[in-house]
Amino acid sequence: MSTPKQLKVANKDAVRGLGIKLLIGLPISGLFWTIIFYFFVSNESWNFKILLFFSIFGIFLGGGSIINFAFGSSVYQLWHKLISLIDSIIVWLFLPFFYYLVFFPYSLALRLTGKSKFNQKKIKTSSYWREIDNSKNNKRYLQQF
Amino acid sequence: MILGISAYYHDSAAALVAEGSIIAAAQEERFTRIKHDYNFPVHAINYCLREANISLNDLDQIVFYEKPLLKFDRLLETYIGFAPKGLKSFVHAMPQWLKQKLHLPREIKKNLPDRWNKPIVFTSHHESHAASAFFPSPFEEAAILTMDGVGEWDTATVGVGERNRIQLLKSMHFPDSLGLLYSAFTYFCGFRVNSGEYKLMGLAPYGNPVFKDLILDTLIDLKEDGSFSLNLDYFNYCQGLTMTNDKFANLFGGPPRKSESVITDREINLASSIQAVTEEIVLRMARFTRDLSQKENLCISGGVALNCVANGKLLNEKIFKNIWIQPASGDAGGALGCALFTHYQLMENNRIPSPHDSMEGSFLGPKFENNEIRSFLDKNQIPNHFYSSEKELLKIICQFISKGKIIGWFQGRMEFGPRALGGRSIIGDARNSEMQTKMNLSIKFRESFRPFAPSILEEETSHFFDLDSPSPYMLLVAPIKNEIRRELTNEEKKAMKDSNLLARVKIDRSSIPAVTHVDYSARVQSVTEERNGRYYRLIREFRNSFKSPILVNTSFNVRGEPIVCTPQDAYRCFVSTDMDVLVLENFVLLKTEQPDESFKEKEKYISSFDLD
Amino acid sequence: MIKEKKDFQKLTEKSEQSGLILELFSMLKHNKKWWLTPIVLVLLLFGLLIILGGSTYAPFIYTLF
Numbered sequence: 123m124s125t126p127k128q129l130k131v132a133n134k135d136a137v138r139g140l141g142i143k144l145l146i147g148l149p150i151s152g153l154f155w156t157i158i159f160y161f162f163v164s165n166e167s168w169n170f171k172i173l174l175f176f177s178i179f180g181i182f183l184g185g186g187s188i189i190n191f192a193f194g195s196s197v198y199q200l201w202h203k204l205i206s207l208i209d210s211i212i213v214w215l216f217l218p219f220f221y222y223l224v225f226f227p228y229s230l231a232l233r234l235t236g237k238s239k240f241n242q243k244k245i246k247t248s249s250y251w252r253e254i255d256n257s258k259n260n261k262r263y264l265q266q267f
Numbered sequence: 268m269i270l271g272i273s274a275y276y277h278d279s280a281a282a283l284v285a286e287g288s289i290i291a292a293a294q295e296e297r298f299t300r301i302k303h304d305y306n307f308p309v310h311a312i313n314y315c316l317r318e319a320n321i322s323l324n325d326l327d328q329i330v331f332y333e334k335p336l337l338k339f340d341r342l343l344e345t346y347i348g349f350a351p352k353g354l355k356s357f358v359h360a361m362p363q364w365l366k367q368k369l370h371l372p373r374e375i376k377k378n379l380p381d382r383w384n385k386p387i388v389f390t391s392h393h394e395s396h397a398a399s400a401f402f403p404s405p406f407e408e409a410a411i412l413t414m415d416g417v418g419e420w421d422t423a424t425v426g427v428g429e430r431n432r433i434q435l436l437k438s439m440h441f442p443d444s445l446g447l448l449y450s451a452f453t454y455f456c457g458f459r460v461n462s463g464e465y466k467l468m469g470l471a472p473y474g475n476p477v478f479k480d481l482i483l484d485t486l487i488d489l490k491e492d493g494s495f496s497l498n499l500d501y502f503n504y505c506q507g508l509t510m511t512n513d514k515f516a517n518l519f520g521g522p523p524r525k526s527e528s529v530i531t532d533r534e535i536n537l538a539s540s541i542q543a544v545t546e547e548i549v550l551r552m553a554r555f556t557r558d559l560s561q562k563e564n565l566c567i568s569g570g571v572a573l574n575c576v577a578n579g580k581l582l583n584e585k586i587f588k589n590i591w592i593q594p595a596s597g598d599a600g601g602a603l604g605c606a607l608f609t610h611y612q613l614m615e616n617n618r619i620p621s622p623h624d625s626m627e628g629s630f631l632g633p634k635f636e637n638n639e640i641r642s643f644l645d646k647n648q649i650p651n652h653f654y655s656s657e658k659e660l661l662k663i664i665c666q667f668i669s670k671g672k673i674i675g676w677f678q679g680r681m682e683f684g685p686r687a688l689g690g691r692s693i694i695g696d697a698r699n700s701e702m703q704t705k706m707n708l709s710i711k712f713r714e715s716f717r718p719f720a721p722s723i724l725e726e727e728t729s730h731f732f733d734l735d736s737p738s739p740y741m742l743l744v745a746p747i748k749n750e751i752r753r754e755l756t757n758e759e760k761k762a763m764k765d766s767n768l769l770a771r772v773k774i775d776r777s778s779i780p781a782v783t784h785v786d787y788s789a790r791v792q793s794v795t796e797e798r799n800g801r802y803y804r805l806i807r808e809f810r811n812s813f814k815s816p817i818l819v820n821t822s823f824n825v826r827g828e829p830i831v832c833t834p835q836d837a838y839r840c841f842v843s844t845d846m847d848v849l850v851l852e853n854f855v856l857l858k859t860e861q862p863d864e865s866f867k868e869k870e871k872y873i874s875s876f877d878l879d
Numbered sequence: 880m881i882k883e884k885k886d887f888q889k890l891t892e893k894s895e896q897s898g899l900i901l902e903l904f905s906m907l908k909h910n911k912k913w914w915l916t917p918i919v920l921v922l923l924l925f926g927l928l929i930i931l932g933g934s935t936y937a938p939f940i941y942t943l944f
Contacts, residue, residue, distance in 0.1 A: 140935065147939045204938045209362075212932040217358045220925060222351055228918055229347035237914050240348025240442075240505070250494035251437040251555070254424070260613055260887050264386045264894055266371065267336040267906035328891060336906050343915060344921075366933060372896045386896035613887045874895035 137187055137194035140201060145184030152176025268326060269614075270315065271606030272375065273332040273395075273598050275368055277303045277461055280599035280683075281311035282631075283319055284606040287616055289403065291318035292631040292683040294599045296829040298705060299835070302879060303462065303465050303831075307378040308602075312631060316380070323381035330609045332601030335371045337419035339364060341441055345505050351865035354508035375542060377690030388613070390605040392418020393569070396596070397435060400568035401428030402611055403625040404591040409543035410560035411435075413568035414554060415598075416446035416461075423552065423569070427560045431611040431618040436559060443496050444506050445548055446570050448487070451502060452541040454510035456534040457524030462879045468576055469717045471542035472786035473768065474535035478519065479543045485518060487544075527878070530716070530768065542576060549577045553586045563588040568604070571684065572596040572742070575790050579744035582736060594629040595684030603683070628798035629740060630690055631736035632681025633832060640834050640851045650860040654853050656747065657801065661808040661878065664850060667862030669695050669813045672847035673710060675823055677837045678801055682830070686741045688792060689722060689802030691830050691837070693846065695781065697817040702781035706821060711843040713826040716768040718790070719819045722780035724806055725793040727816040731779065732791055741792040741820075749776045752787055781819045792820060827876035844874040899923075 152173040159169050181218045187194030268285040274295075282292035291314065296302055298310035314484045316322060342360065348355050367374055372387045390398070396413040411426040411433060422444035426435035430749075453467045489495040499505065503512040514521050524534050549571070556565065565587040572578065573596050582590055593600050611618050644651050654660035667674060676692045687693075693710060695702045707715050720741050721731075728734055734745035755763070759774045763785075777783040784790075796803040810816040822830045825844060831837045832849050839854065841849040842865045849856040895904055897905070900923070931937060 143939075147936075151939055170905065175915070178800060184693070201938065205935065208937045209929075209933045212929055213362050214905060216925070216928070217361060218354055220921070221354050221357055224921060225346065225357075225918065226350040229350040232347055232482075232914060235914075238348045239344065240499075249490050249492050250439055250443060251425070251492060251495050252440060254426075254435045254438050256434060256436075260890060261894075263388050263390060263609075263613060264891065264896065265334075265886075265905065266389050266902050267334050267909070327888060336902055338916070340906065340910070340912070343918065347918070361922075361925075362929055362933075365929050369899055369926065384893055385891050388891065609887075615887070766925070 134191060137191060137198050139185030141184045141194055143184070144180050144197070146180070146186065148180025148184065149177040152180075159256065173262055179204075268319070268321065269328045269330060269606045269609050270312065270326050270796045271330045271332060271395075271602040271604070271609075272308060273600075273602040273605075274307050275305055275371075275437075275693065276598060277305045278312065278599040279305050279308040280595075280602040281308045281315050281766070282603040282606050282683075282806075283315040284603075285319065287610060287618060287629055289329045289607075289625060289627065290583055291315040292595070292831075293633070293681065294602050294683070297632065297681065297832040300829060302827055302829050303878070306466070307374070307574075309378060310791065313380055318633070323379060327430060327614070328385070328388050328609050329375070329383060330335045330388040330390060330600070330605040331375065331377075332390060332395040332605040333417050334389050335368055337391070339369060341417075341420050345441075349506035356506065356508055359508070364489060377659070388605075388609055390608050390626070391421070392601065393421045393424040393435065393438065394603035394608055396568040397428070397433050397566075397600040397604070398608035398612070399426060399595065399600045400566035400572075400591070400593045401433050402431075402607040403593070403603075404428075404476065404564075404566045405620050405622055405624045406564040406566065406589070407620055408562060408592070409566045410562040410563035410570075410587070411566050412556045413567070413569040414445050414549070414552070414571035416450060417441045417444050417747075422446065423571075424557055425552070425556045427562060428566065431616060433608070433612065433651060435572050435784055439494055439637065442499060442502070443494075445495075445545065447502075447504060447510070448497060449545055449571070449574075451504065451510040452514075452537055454461065455515065455519070455523045456537055457526045457528065457530075459879055460510060464570075466572075466714065466717065468536045468542060468574060469784075470530070470535055470538040471576070472539070472784055472788065474532065474537075474539035475739075476540040476543035476815065477536045478540035481518070482540055482544050483547075489548065489551070491551065492555040493548055493550075494555075514808040532766070542574075545571070545574060546577045546580045549574075550584055550586070553581055553584075557586055566593070567591075567604050568593040568596045568600060569595050570674045575742045576744045576788070578742055579788070582734075582743055591624060592740065592742045594626060594682075594686060594742065596742075597685060600684065617779075623739075623798065626740075629682050629684050629688060630680040631683040631685075634680040635834055635852065637852050637854070640854055643834050643838075644851075644854060644856075647838075648862075649856065649865075650862070651851075652855045652857075654855065657804070657853070660855070661801075661805050662812070662854055664805060664848070664854065665809045665812050667848050668694065668809060668818065671696060671699050671701070673702075673706065673845065675837060675841050675846045675849040676802070676805075676868070677823065677831070677834065677849070677851050681832055684740070686792075687830055688739075688741065688819065689794065689799050689820065690822040691832075692722075692802075692820050693822075693823050694722070694816070696813075697779040697781045697819045698815055700773075700775045703817055704769070704779075705845070706819065711824075711826055712844075715772055715864075718784040719782050719821050720790040720792055721779065721817045722792045722794050722802070722806060722820040724803065724810060728791065728793050731817065732789060734791055734793075736865045737793045737795075738791045739793055739795070739798055741790055744788050744790050747779070747783055747787045747789055751875055753777055779815075779817055782817065825873055825876065827879045839868075839872060842866055843869045 156173045271282040279295040283290045293311045293312045295308035296304040384427045394590045397411045408429040414423040420440045423439040425437040453463045485733040487495045503509050673695045678689045732745040794803045
């Protein structure tokens with residue numbers, strides 16, 4: 123039932139857009155790390171090498187992508203591979219974590235208090251048909267429930 | 268003007284309704300060539316707008332066929348009921364919900380071909396099904412019964428339709444579902460859920476319902492009024508990625524059949540048993556519907572309504588005077604239903620039922636003119652013969668059919684719904700005893716046990732079938748008349764126990780063997796000139812010249828492929844199979860005249876489709 | 880007839896689609912399923928994380944921690 127990952131097709135605009143984001147984004151990340159380092163690792167001197175490193179990286183990848191499309195599309199592909207990697211880590215690591223540690227205890231509690239309809243004792247009944255609530259006004263049709 | 272959309276589960280589709288008539292409706296799979304495509308139906312929407320020659324801004328409303336948040340609520344509650352089981356399904360489903368399905372208004376607006384500033388209208392899943400069953404029907408008033416796998420919570424509903432309104436009165440809730448029960452057996456017998464149900468139905472007449480009582484005693488608690496509760500100990504669809512579990516397998520003597528492996532007596536008898544149970548449930552539900560509604564007409568829709576064997580039994584029981592079944596009863600039809608619901612019930616427009624029905628024979632898709640076809644043929648230097656006179660064209664085609672040739676028949680608008688009804692069909696002579704095997708194995712590349720349907724002139728129906736009502740959409744199975752049946756010899760009777768189904772299929776049972784199933788039944792399509800136009804005239808010509816008012820009619824595709832949409836699709840399918848002749852409107856193409864290089868892609872084409 | 884026809888048309892012309900959060904909570908309220916609230920909230924947060932995790936900005940954000 124899950125959607126297969128759609129292959130991102132690199133077009134000129136998308137590649138250029140990513141180039142600009144890298145050109146601006148990587149130096150900002152560099153600055154951020156520089157600050158982190160200053161306060162948490164060595165609070166004596168600013169280590170601007172980190173900023174420089176990130177910036178060169180950003181200029182190289184971002185600038186390169188803007189100038190050369192072929193280079194840009196490989197950066198684009200790589201970037202999206204990274205994204206799908208992060209995506210799968212979140213999905214396959216965090217979701218199971220969440221399911222067992224948060225969702226399961228909560229549902230257990232609900233089940234014990236009799237809120238879950240799937241675990242209620244079968245009541246002897248002569249019909250499984252349910253009444254449909256027809257007190258709808260037309261506004262209901264703009265709602266998603 | 269109202270645009271209806273169904274999407275994101277299976278069989279995406281779009282439909283356009285204007286002034287109460289259905290202008291266009293099509294499934295996305297036909298354009299993208301991906302069977303059961305569930306992506307947002309961009310192509311289908313563009314087609315609908317093109318057909319009406321309008322832009323998005325001319326629309327009054329855009330409607331989606333179900334309530335996404337209610338479905339989300341059902342999913343959450345199901346996981347709550349089963350955690351910590353269900354992790355796999357949770358991890359598969361959640362990302363898509365959180366990213367996309369919870370944001371449908373945004374998602375829809377993003378994918379529309381133009382800006383849309385008004386809110387999107389949402390009807391419920393079974394309201395859409397019910398609307399698609401009642402509003403196009405020929406009835407002023409009628410009872411409505413919808414049955415499918417599951418929508419939001421509902422799995423079956425009973426209601427009434429009067430003039431321009433429908434009202435749903437009773438429903439059954441997930442996980443108790445007739446559609447899912449049938450799909451569970453489809454899965455267990457080694458076929459694909461959501462597409463293999465037909466195969467199970469086709470397999471049923473080969474066997475005996477020996478498991479019927481076991482199913483009724485163990486798996487379900489069936490009430491007199493057709494409502495039932497499933498014993499979830501035996502099913503896995505709430506918490507897992509399969510339909511049934513080990514306990515189910517133990518009950519029926521071993522694990523599920525592996526897909527594409529040999530079909531044994533167990534599967535055949537299981538098919539027969541679940542079919543019998545389904546018929547029992549449908550009949551009980553129908554009686555309940557009649558008692559509740561006090562109407563003499565019935566409209567049905569939802570995936571289960573495509574079970575034409577059950578429909579035939581329902582008709583035969585005469586619980587209702589008249590029955591009308593929506594031809595696009597699957598989720599694709601929801602697009603049409605929600606648009607009609609908005610037009611009639613929400614916008615309160617008048618409804619005047621048309622004496623036959625308002626489905627236009629279900630020919631609601633694209634049509635290709637002769638000049639478009641000519642430019643395609645010329646551009647690709649495809650040898651062809653053009654017949655400007657329809658009379659001559661039909662004469663020559665009938666001659667081919669009488670010689671046992673298999674014809675690709677492409678004309679008029681494409682059908683909406685899963686059946687080909689003479690717009691995108693493969694046809695042949697029903698009297699030819701080789702036809703069923705040949706069509707199954709070298710045209711469609713599918714299982715040999717599957718039956719074919721007859722198209723018959725409506726006025727001739729009663730001479731061949733025990734059927735006293737029209738069946739324009741191939742949704743009723745009827746017994747073949749005794750007069751045309753053939754008694755089996757003792758040797759043939761023995762062969763009917765052969766484990767090889769092909770041996771059983773090959774035995775002639777009537778004067779129309781190609782369309783006679785092993786139990787002397789046929790899935791009839793009755794054809795009229797008003798509804799079917801040229802296709803009717805073709806069969807009439809065949810009757811006048813060759814004394815038979817019946818043709819074999821199967822959909823124009825190979826196994827796993829969506830039905831063809833364009834002349835290109837048709838030509839590609841034609842050169843990749845053993846079809847002899849291709850008719851594209853007034854053009855006739857002969858296989859023997861096609862250049863060698865056109866066959867080069869044959870293998871690649873056939874293997875490009877996933878087996879269904 | 881014509882007056883009523885305008886009713887739904889008017890309704891859609893003057894209404895806006897409600898946002899997801901509002902819709903979800905109206906649903907819980909309407910169906911009296913308050914006990915689902917905590918889990919819906921947590922899932923929504925997860926949704927945010929997943930949406931960010933799948934966006935172009937994801938690698939930036941993850942260089943930030």
